[in-house]
Amino acid sequence: MIPAESRPTDDKVRFPLGDVLRSVLTLRSRVPEEAFSASILGTERDGSGVVIDKGLVLTIGYLVMEAEEVWLRTVDGRAVAGHPLAFDPITGFGLVQAMGALDAPALPLGSAAGLRVGDPLVLAAGGGVKGALMARLVQRQPFAGYWEYLLDDALFTSPAHPRWGGAGCIDADGRLVGIGSLMLQQAPAGDTSNMVVPIDLLPPVLDDLKRRGTNPEPPRPWLGIYAQDADAGVIVAGVVRDGPSDKAGVEPGDVIATVGDVPVGDLVDLWRQVWVLGPAGTKVPLTLLKGEGAGGRVVIQSIDRAEMLHRPRAN
Template structure:
């Protein structure tokens, strides 16, 4: 199928002021230390977008842009830049918060209700750059999403066509409010074939945790167990695709190519099932019993989980 070309939104198609919305979109640029845990995977220089959500310069973005960041710069549509500080990061949702350390003087975009979205709804995906940074899009589906990095959303929003600079861009709803934050480019299957689109984290996941993120920098609850096992789904099986070096799964002698058959005797056929069974065992530190298929044999491994937060560099101040 020929990929649909992204089109710029036209003001006459919307009942709100597009320029007013675009003014709330900013660029995010970060610098990360070479020895940071995520440096090899995500790089030491990252860039994307963010959305001003409070008049004092609080910016919402996607967490992988700001994880372990030592330097943060926020840029508006006119190229003006101010320094920022990583205020909070939540691994479960993937949201990151940046506080401007200077005056942005930009309007805040109100948070909408992402639960109102339905398949086929027209939306805008917008990043820094004004009209040039925005595309008209459509909600393709709303469904579960499991990410290989031990990440799970019950109701992720999938849109198309794809935004070329999707990381941290804002999903703008029919009333001009913020309904989500762009996370990934994904290929989606339709009746006409495969098309490129984006996965968006719904804004309603932010509302219950926003106060804690701004106050403590994290959500105050026990962290989930983390294994450092990157899985992929192949024909209703969870296959180990990679391991975090010296992570819990690596230390337990799990190997790339192993098939995860069960977690504590509960069989798994998908990444979502795998994650849910692991997390149901308790908080970080719990031992996770795994049954693995390797070379025609079933093996057992007891993985002592940890909190992923213990591996990450924290912001210098809060």
């Protein structure tokens, strides 16, 4: 739980705190052991979600990716089954459809576009005020995830919420402006912050997520690598077994020097260069450095990430 002195109170906010926090639910999901993400994210996942329409709950996608069971718990302790409606690997959002009455109000959507560093926010996990944290926006910048993910304008809040996954980021007017995704530690000071996906990414894709369960954009080329920035450049930290890069001979420790003939500066640069080549199925040429400067070129036959994911049974 959040320490009492760090929680919002009615005199610290200008919106009806109790009503707003009723929109934030506790979420638990179960993923089968054979699922692609089970070895990394586990088979039992806990987090939060925010009611954005009648029976419709917005969360962070990794909580419901490949899930076969989802349970939602309201502030008053009632448990309601949910159906994992959508997972969007581009924005990072996930949607859950409640299978019963939630008796929880929908939280109005705001916009993160006008937020400035220093603005006050509430980062709220399920559980009412005990799960809510007073925070501030401390940074906004591109964020590249090692799992082939990129946000052009991610939000970073501090202090960090210990239950960040799917937490609602609420602005000074009581509107939803983002969904909690990660906790990050910044060296050398060791300060921690949360990365929040801005809500502005949701409206353009919401109808497709509800109808089709995925983003309307063509699926991006997926390489099946985990990559990170290092002093030597962008380094391959891991390779998905039997994935496209594994089949092409990419190995952990390889440094990705170029995409085609274009040098790779950092992880943001890598993902942008790969995705501009075309949709899933595009051949991706990489120049790799393999120890002591030796290297060579590989051509990776990319695929749609969804081909690797377990498809949950319909409820």
